[in-house]
Amino acid sequence: MSAVATPILLAAGGTGGHVFPAEALAAELLRRGHRVGLVTDTRGKGFGQNLPELPLYRIPSGTPSGRSLPGKIAALFEIARGVFGALNLIGLTQPAAVVGFGGYPALPLLLAARMKRVPVLIHEQNAVLGRVNRLVASRADRIATSFPVTRFLPARIPATVTGNPVRPAILAAADRPYEAPADGISVLVMGGSQGARVLSDIVPAALAALSQDIKRRLKVQQQCRPEDLERVRNAYAQAGIQAETATFFGDVAERLAAAHLVVSRSGASSTAEIAVIGRPSLLVPYAHAMDDHQTANAQALAQAGGAVVIAQDKFTVERAATMFNDLLGDPAELARMASAARSVGRPLATQALADLVERLVAERRKAAGVGSKATSKDHSVKRIAA
Structure with missing residues (x-):
C-alpha cells in the first residue's frame, strides 16, 4: 500500500524484550516509505538508539505494580500526566495509527489514542498477555501475538499470529x-x-x-x-x-x-x-x-x-x-x-507485523473514504482464559 503522510507512532517500555521488536518494526515501516515516531518515558534510554534518524518522544509514565500504596498513587498520577502529554502529542502529529509493545511507558499513549479514536494495535511478545497490553487489549483494534496460544486474549478483538521480530543478525x-x-x-x-x-x-x-x-x-x-x-x-x-x-x-x-x-x-x-x-x-x-x-x-x-x-x-x-x-x-x-x-520459528515476523499495521491503516482510510484495499490476511489464534 502507499505510505501514509502522517506518522505511525510506536510505543514501548525500555527493556530489550519490548525494544527489539519495536525497532524492527520501525525499520521495516521506514523501508516501506512510512513516517515513524517512537514513544517512551524517561526510563526507556535504549529505545531508538539503533534508529537515531527517528523522532523520539518522551512522556511521563509510572509503574504501579508491586509498589506500596503511596507508590501506586504516585505512579497513577504520573500515568495521568502522561496521558495529557500523549493527547498533546497526538494533536501535534496526527498519527495514522499507534502500535504498543507493552511496558508501562507505552500505556499513556495507548490510552490517549483510544480517547482520540486513533487506530491501535498491540503486539504481545510472550505467550501470556502482559499487564499493560491486558489493560488496553479490549479497546484495541488489532492484536498481534508471537505464539499461536496466548493467555488472556479478549474474545472479540481480532488477533493475528505474526511471531516476535528478531534482530537482523x-x-x-x-x-x-x-x-x-x-x-x-x-x-x-x-x-x-x-x-x-x-x-x-x-x-x-x-x-x-x-x-x-x-x-x-x-x-x-x-x-x-x-x-x-x-x-x-x-x-x-x-x-x-x-x-x-x-x-x-x-x-x-x-x-x-x-x-x-x-x-x-x-x-x-x-x-x-x-x-x-x-x-x-x-x-x-x-x-x-x-x-x-x-x-x-x-x-x-x-x-x-x-x-x-x-x-x-x-x-x-x-x-x-x-x-x-x-x-x-x-x-x-x-x-x-x-x-x-x-x-515453529517465524523469521518473517517483522514483515507480518508491518503488513498488519498497514492493513489497519488502510481499513481506517477506507472507512473515511480515502483508503486503498488491504492485502494482508489474518490468521486466527487460540485463546485460553488463565
Whole structure:
C-alpha cells in the first residue's frame, strides 16, 4: 500500500524484550516509505538508539505494580500526566495509527489514542498477555501475538499470529543448518541480558559430573553476572572443561548458530531467536516472571519438540546432569530437536507485523473514504482464559 503522510507512532517500555521488536518494526515501516515516531518515558534510554534518524518522544509514565500504596498513587498520577502529554502529542502529529509493545511507558499513549479514536494495535511478545497490553487489549483494534496460544486474549478483538521480530543478525545466522556434534560439543549458556544466578550455580557442577569422554569434547560458552564470573571460570577449570565465560556476548547470533545445545531462560526474545535459528535447548524459566510467562513461552517450544523445560525449583545438579547426559549423548535426538525448534520459528515476523499495521491503516482510510484495499490476511489464534 502507499505510505501514509502522517506518522505511525510506536510505543514501548525500555527493556530489550519490548525494544527489539519495536525497532524492527520501525525499520521495516521506514523501508516501506512510512513516517515513524517512537514513544517512551524517561526510563526507556535504549529505545531508538539503533534508529537515531527517528523522532523520539518522551512522556511521563509510572509503574504501579508491586509498589506500596503511596507508590501506586504516585505512579497513577504520573500515568495521568502522561496521558495529557500523549493527547498533546497526538494533536501535534496526527498519527495514522499507534502500535504498543507493552511496558508501562507505552500505556499513556495507548490510552490517549483510544480517547482520540486513533487506530491501535498491540503486539504481545510472550505467550501470556502482559499487564499493560491486558489493560488496553479490549479497546484495541488489532492484536498481534508471537505464539499461536496466548493467555488472556479478549474474545472479540481480532488477533493475528505474526511471531516476535528478531534482530537482523539472528536472521542472517538462521541460514546455517544444524550440524549434530561429532568430535566437539558446543554448549551455549545464556541467562538474559545480565546472566542468571541459578545457571551459574547449577550448570558448571552438572557438566562436571559427566563422563570424561563427554567432558573432554565439551566447549562451553557461558554468560554470567559479574559477581559470578570468577567462580564459574574456576569451576570449569577444575573440572577440566574448556570454557569461555563473559558478562556479555556481543555476537550471540553467531554463538547460537554454532551451538549444539542452548541452556537458557525463556524470555520472549530468547525463545524467538532459538526457534528462528533452530537449535535444541534446555530451558529454565525465571521463577518470578510476571504471570509465569516464561514457563508459557518455554512450553510452546517444548510442545513442538524443540526444547526440554525444567522448572527452577526442580533444576538441581543431579537433574541437570541427567538431562545433559541424555541429550549430549544422543546426537540424533539433538538434530531432531533442532528441526522441531526451527519448525515453529517465524523469521518473517517483522514483515507480518508491518503488513498488519498497514492493513489497519488502510481499513481506517477506507472507512473515511480515502483508503486503498488491504492485502494482508489474518490468521486466527487460540485463546485460553488463565
